[in-house]
Amino acid sequence: MSAMNWIYVMDDAALLEGHMTPIYPLGVNIVLARVGGVVYAVSGKCVHMACPLFTGKLNGYTITCPCHDWRFDVRTGKFLDAPELSLAVYPTKSEAGRVFVNLN
Amino acid sequence: MNIESRKKALRYFFEKVVGPLGFKFTPDAALVEFLLEQEVILEGKHGIPFCPCQPLRHDRTRDMQIVCPCIPFHRKHFDILKRCWCGLFVHKDVLDPAKLPQLSPKEVGIE
Amino acid sequence: MKKTIVYTLSTCPWCRKTENFFTEHNIPFAYIDYDLADEATQKRISKEVDAAGATGFPFVKIGEEVIVGYQPERYSSALGI
Ligand code: SF4
Numbered sequence: 357m358s359a360m361n362w363i364y365v366m367d368d369a370a371l372l373e374g375h376m377t378p379i380y381p382l383g384v385n386i387v388l389a390r391v392g393g394v395v396y397a398v399s400g401k402c403v404h405m406a407c408p409l410f411t412g413k414l415n416g417y418t419i420t421c422p423c424h425d426w427r428f429d430v431r432t433g434k435f436l437d438a439p440e441l442s443l444a445v446y447p448t449k450s451e452a453g454r455v456f457v458n459l460n
Numbered sequence: 461m462n463i464e465s466r467k468k469a470l471r472y473f474f475e476k477v478v479g480p481l482g483f484k485f486t487p488d489a490a491l492v493e494f495l496l497e498q499e500v501i502l503e504g505k506h507g508i509p510f511c512p513c514q515p516l517r518h519d520r521t522r523d524m525q526i527v528c529p530c531i532p533f534h535r536k537h538f539d540i541l542k543r544c545w546c547g548l549f550v551h552k553d554v555l556d557p558a559k560l561p562q563l564s565p566k567e568v569g570i571e
Numbered sequence: 572m573k574k575t576i577v578y579t580l581s582t583c584p585w586c587r588k589t590e591n592f593f594t595e596h597n598i599p600f601a602y603i604d605y606d607l608a609d610e611a612t613q614k615r616i617s618k619e620v621d622a623a624g625a626t627g628f629p630f631v632k633i634g635e636e637v638i639v640g641y642q643p644e645r646y647s648s649a650l651g652i
């Protein structure tokens with residue numbers, strides 16, 4: 357993985373604990389969530405019918421889709437009721453107060 | 461809303477969900493057309509493509525378990541039947557869906 | 572003849588087949604489309620469905636016997652036809 361793949365997406369302070377926010381680096385639909393201080397990044401589109409997950413609920417590590425309540429683990433992207441289905445997960449890092457996401 | 465184009469959209473979404481779970485659309489094309497059309501009508505009425513063959517209980521937790529494809533929430537049951545309750549989806553190896561009976565969870569030993 | 576009642580959904584193809592079965596065999600039956608029924612009727616049927624360990628329709632009662640799903644052989648044997 358080259359350093360080139362890391363894309364700056366937002367300032368670290370802008371995402372509060374227990375909150376989610378949508379980001380679109382290079383047009384990719386991603387939701388960022390901060391849990392236990394760590395920032396996680398998963399695809400922002402629900403695997404069911406593509407509803408925007410950032411408008412759902414974050415409870416611990418679980419994102420619940422606003423449309424039909426499908427639940428996903430923000431760490432692994434896995435759908436809790438069938439692990440064969442999952443959201444794409446993107447690595448993140450925070451450096452000097454800035455959050456980066458790796459799209460590869 | 462155009463029913464045919466919405467049916468296409470549902471087909472597109474559902475295919476991606478049921479494939480990894482080991483299911484496919486039933487080879488009974490007429491049944492697929494009929495059920496998808498019912499789902500589009502149900503979606504028009506409720507905003508959600510509910511199951512055409514299972515009753516709404518007016519309880520969100522229960523009702524969200526009969527949004528199509530509901531396979532993740534009834535997996536044990538449907539894996540035994542090799543079909544979903546409506547028969548819209550069947551296991552990938554099923555060639556003759558007419559042979560698959562519609563048995564309740566209780567009848568196949570699931571409580 | 573045993574009394575036959577069928578609970579159905581207006582959207583469910585297997586419910587149509589079930590009704591056709593009884594019609595074709597000249598079995599008199601009553602039916603209720605659950606989705607078109609009033610709230611009280613839905614609640615009552617919902618309880619019966621749960622009690623029978625069922626999740627979907629059609630829900631058929633032939634005399635005392637409950638048969639869930641489109642099961643023509645079981646309808647026949649319950650009716651003795
Ligand atoms: S039983 Fe089949 S058609 Fe009905 S909601 Fe479940 S997956 Fe969809």
Ligand code: FES
Nearest residue numbers: 402404405421424
């Ligand atoms: S679109 Fe997310 S649960 Fe249906």
